[in-house]
Amino acid sequence: MVAARRFVVGGNWKMNGDHATIDGIIAFLNQSGGNSDVDIIVSPPAPYLTYVKEHIKNNILVAAQNCYKVAKGAFTGEISPAMIKDLGLQWVILGHSERRHVFGESDCLIAEKTVHALESGLNVIFCIGEKLDEREAGKTKEVNFRQLQAIVDKKVDWSKIVIAYEPVWAIGTGKTASPEQAQEAHESIREFLKEKVSQDVAASTRIIYGGSVTADNAAELGKKGDIDGFLVGGASLKPDFVKIINARS
């Protein structure tokens, strides 16, 4: 029997913050008391990973925002899963739309990075999602399935993966997917996993939603059966993030 999926809320700080503002975020998170029913994962910029790990409460996990596909070497500007592990961290975000569309990362590279991160002992928040023109062309499923197929082909350990469905048109735009639009996409992703991987993986893999999640829309999104949490950008920098963490409580 497959265990119930535990709610997970990630805060992706992207390239934001300095010691002063990060101290403020740590303060409101540490004061919030957390939520024993929710996995909380914050993802600061790489230079602040250790600082956040050392100052945030132990029940809040810390993730890197990216990593490369090998352990070490002449790859200026990159960090490796081995380094993330060496900092005492367990999570990395891969395939974020900004990595795909601003930095031109391909499905193939993201799959290679995912395999290496998993083999190095990290858990991965694996991001997928369609652009506006792709949605308008009726290609939402096609894009999501293509991005997922890249790791299905690699026979990965799905117990260490959280899928983040983040429609690109909803990221940082204030245009949240409606609960129905998000549920439809999540349900189709779960069907895809059932068909391409297994019934158990489909039932147990957590699929979280990202794209203009706020304290005002999180509760309705979180009521949908296939939405297992959120990956939050802008709102994760503000005290309202605590309300998003508690949206399903």
Ligand SMILES: O=C[C@H](O)COP(=O)(O)O
């Ligand atoms: O990783 C987070 C997503 O890109 C969502 O960002 P946002 O909440 O600012 O739209």
